Amino acid sequence: MSFRLTKFDFSHFRYFTEKLQPELLGGAVAIIAVGLTATYFYRRFTKVPKKCLDPNNFKEFELIKKTQLNHNSARFKFALPTANSVLGLPVGKNIIARGRDSLGEEVMRSYTPITLDSDVGYFELVVKMYPNGKMSHHFRQMKIGDKLEVKGPKGRFSYKSGQVRAFGMIAGGSGITPMFQITRAILENPKDKTKIFLLYANVTVDDILLKEELDNFVNKYPNQFKVYHVLNKPPNEWNDGVGYITKDMIQTHCPAPAKDIQILMCGPPPMNNAMTAHLNALGYLPKMQFEF
Incomplete structure (x- = not known):
């Protein structure tokens, strides 16, 4: 220069x-x-971090670490081109990953990284791999040194610091990833006072993704972040919800309908449909709801 x-x-x-x-x-x-x-x-x-994403063209990123989280989920860490690079993903957006299914056919899926642009030189995905999932097959086969094709940013949701007074977040399984990304952005910004109320549904305790990180948020930000877990098959000693997320649980653990709140949802389609019905019955207007 x-x-x-x-x-x-x-x-x-x-x-x-x-x-x-x-x-x-x-x-x-x-x-x-x-x-x-x-x-x-x-x-x-003075080096300015280089943003890596291209919204129109796929770029390759090398897998440098793979951590199995439970029987069907893993955490994948990908290197960016330089130690000074950032992914360049706005908070609330996602990426498109491209791979091959078990028949060698091309397949693409959307994923939300759990990292932010404050994480320099790499990005991470938490992926749930289903037995017959086409992109699940690709991730299941990935080994250290393999490369993932990615493009972005994509998505309809954008987040700006302080845009609402409070978020209610309703997630199921791997639907935690966009909630985790937004939560990190809020809690790691001392100027952002947005409150977060998370309802997170899973089958068993072992299925709770990023549980250690969520527990750390609760302990570090007790006045700003709350989480209520709901399990289909809870252990004997269990103080949170049992079964499925109900209308009463939403009413108890999410902020009440208001102009300055928003409810975010991310889960399997049947779950999202049920949650939308509950929210409508509780008086949440469509503009107060967003489904990833």
Whole structure:
């Protein structure tokens, strides 16, 4: 990056030097020279993180770590081109991943990374792999060193700090990922005071994805983040919900209908349909609801 003084800068510099006493002129010039030199080197050598996503073209990212979370879910860590790169994904958006199914046919699916652009040099996905899932097959077969084709950002939802007073979040299974991304963005921003109330449905305790991270949020931000787990098959010692998320659970654990709140949903289609019916019955207007 080159550096030059504009005519405007020189005119102000001449005015300054003409008014300055001669005995002080030399020192002033030296100070200005030092300042200009520092500015030049700061601009020349300070690296701005490079955004990697392309909305129209797929780009390849190398798998550098794979962590099995339970019997059918894993955490995948992909390297970005340089240690100074960021994915370039706005909060609330997702990416499109492309792979091959068991028959070798091309398949594409949307995923929401659990990382933010504050995570430099890599991004992470949490993926639930279903027995007959086409993209699940691709992820199941991935080994360290393999590459994933990705493009984006995609999605209808955008988040700006403080856009609502509170979010109610209703998630099922791997539907936690967009909720986790938004929650991280809010809680890691000291200026964002948005409150979050999460209802998270799963079959067993082992199926709860990112449980350790969610527990840490509860402990670190007790006045800003609440989570209520609902399990189909709870353990003997269990104090949260049992069965499916009900209208009463939403009424108890989510913010009441208001102009400055929003309910976010992400889960299997039957679950989303049931939650929409509950929300409508409780008086949440369509503009207060968003389904990923």
